[in-house]
Amino acid sequence: MVTMTHDGAVRQRLGSGLVCAVVSASSFGLSGPLARGLMNAGWSSASVVAVRVLVAAAVLVPIAALQLRGDWDLLRRNASLIIGYGLVAVAGTQLAYFNAVAHMQVGVALLIEYTAPIAVVGWLWVRHQQRPGAITVAGALLGITGLALVIDLRSGAATSWIGIAWALVAMIGAAAYFILSAQGDGTLPGTVLAAGGLLIGGIALLAAGAIGIVALHATANPVVFQDFTISWWLPVLVLGTVTAAVAYVSGIAATRLLGSRLASFTALLEVLAALAFAWALLGEAPHAIQLLGGALILIGVLVVRRGEHTDA
Template sequence: MTSSTGRSAGANGRLTAGLGFAVASAASFGLSGPLAKGLMDAGWSSAAAVAARILLAAVVLAPVAVLQLRGRWSLLRRNAGLITVYGLIAVAGCQFSYFNAVAHMQVGVALLIEYTAPIAVVLWLWLRHGQRPGWLTLAGGVLAAGGLVLVLDLLSGADVSVVGILWALAAMAGVAFYFVLSSREDNGLPATVLAAGGLLLGGVALLVLGLFGVVAFSVSTAPVEFGGAAVAWWLPVVALGVVTAALAYVTGIAATRRLGSRLASFVALLEVLAALVFAWLLLGEAPRAVQIVGGLLILAGVVVVKLGEGRGARS
């Protein structure tokens, strides 16, 4: 009885910690959009803002990653493929695809397509590992998707582009890769090491794309305006790197390793709601009532997904 109680308490503690990390990650990622928009309004190109963000994060995380390795450099050699795929697809590829998508279509539509990633994760786990989703999991996905439609206010209709849709689907694949790769614990690679390595490779990849003219690359030292107040350009750059990348990726990996890729990917939908709140505070873009209702639907969807996972674990 004592052993069973201890295991239950340990599982509950792992779930609580995982949810806490997931919410922190979603909030951190959600802050990136408003900060980047301020920078781009001040003259930064999107690729330059993203590269600065992830390279700064890599610099911040590198010392911690070295300490976590404790001289076990063989871990890097054994997991070189994982780090490379994570950096090029889950970091650089996802960001590059998303910005190309918004160049051809409305941002809301691109986000909606990208955030169908949890459905892709569920399908991957079903097809690749035989983890068939239950009815509650499917119902939670429908609720969350419906909430995203309301949060992104797409009911009034939006122009779509085939090219934009293809880029957005590529970004969705990058997000799905992020959750699936982050959930792996059998490689012995600390979360911070995976994040630092992936961010470094992703940042270098974006720099190479800029060097060859694939993406526009420009920066500016002009003041950046948020909520009618001007701040020095380096403040949002530091926040992008430390908060929306370093903190976001580490907590995201920690959450996924505790919750699993399926549940973590659904909790991450809170990023859209967080982005709306930060846009309201920093850019004066107040959410509408329909968007608040959508946020509540997202929360309900996450709860239903968790109930579905619990039922699957008992069967």
């Protein structure tokens, strides 16, 4: 009876976690096409990121303040986690990725960054002796193979050692996102972690722009998508509320329910979401090989989920 109850609790936790993970991946996936529209209208990539995280912080900070209920000591006890989350998981990852793109193809940079689940598995194995089972490893290989097909790398793509180095830094930052999202003393709400991290990350990006590490410039030009044109403020609003506020909060919830390992592999669905949104908003239809890759990612995530349930 106890075993059956425990099994039911595990299934419920995994189910809730997967729902949060899908919401997070879908929200994150929308950010790319919206950001592309703003950049085509004259925005710099760093400006898009900075506005995105600061709008999200403005949305979440009041909610986080209510959740704290005046317990400011909770922030003090988790200050290192919140600061690390903001500087590494938010600002650091974004800066590293855009610097990588400046030296190499976007697809190659994405492929390197999205090997983060392997880094998560390695970290949990070395640091916490959480050795992955054979089923988890098989699902991981399927997911990474599918990711390579979805990105659809072209032969002879130009790259550089500087770009590779920056992409590896972005990969470490993405891995840190999943590891840090699962941390906390059990009393820190996910919204508080997300709000604090986004606020610190946004300020860090503004500081990076002020000293010339990244270029910050924006325009009020209309934003043109495939079949419609809208004012600049609407994609900015959606970027902040949906692709950052909702994405980070649901991502933290997913990681705390699923664990860093399964959550990091489920996040590969973000690539599929980005592909679908790019098709709808930018007219970038996926190739057949990308559809095959998408199927492999889905199968890989299901296999990893099975492996994590068996371990649990």
